[in-house]
Amino acid sequence: MSRYPRENFILSGFICIAFGAFFTVAGVYTLASTVGVLGIILFVFGMSLRSKLGLSESAIREWRPDEGQLPDAGRVMYRVDVTMDEPIESTIVCGPCGKITVHPGPRPDSFICPSCQVQLWVAEEE
Numbered sequence: 001m002s003r004y005p006r007e008n009f010i011l012s013g014f015i016c017i018a019f020g021a022f023f024t025v026a027g028v029y030t031l032a033s034t035v036g037v038l039g040i041i042l043f044v045f046g047m048s049l050r051s052k053l054g055l056s057e058s059a060i061r062e063w064r065p066d067e068g069q070l071p072d073a074g075r076v077m078y079r080v081d082v083t084m085d086e087p088i089e090s091t092i093v094c095g096p097c098g099k100i101t102v103h104p105g106p107r108p109d110s111f112i113c114p115s116c117q118v119q120l121w122v123a124e125e126e
């Protein structure tokens, strides 16, 4: 449905409060109190959604780098992004073919691109 449930609830709350104030001025007290209280409830409910539906939080979690080939600088290029929060995921962008692989857990010791079979890196062992 809506991508911004919290904002919609807050907006609805404001509109109801505004109508409530208008009806108070007009002398329709019964209607004013009903709509005004509804507006306050909607407003408070909208504010309370913040912790559960933090837009920035989910936006960060769903963030993925752009798929695309990385410039060839004379060696195999790749890019690894590891999430800061649970669940830990490593997003690997393969330079040669530009495909994104999501690897559960932190950055692996070595990685071979499943799309083009190019070894992007190996653990440096003595």
Ligand SMILES: [Zn+2]
Pocket: 094, 095, 096, 097, 098, 099, 113, 114, 115, 116, 117, 118
């Ligand atoms: Zn590849």
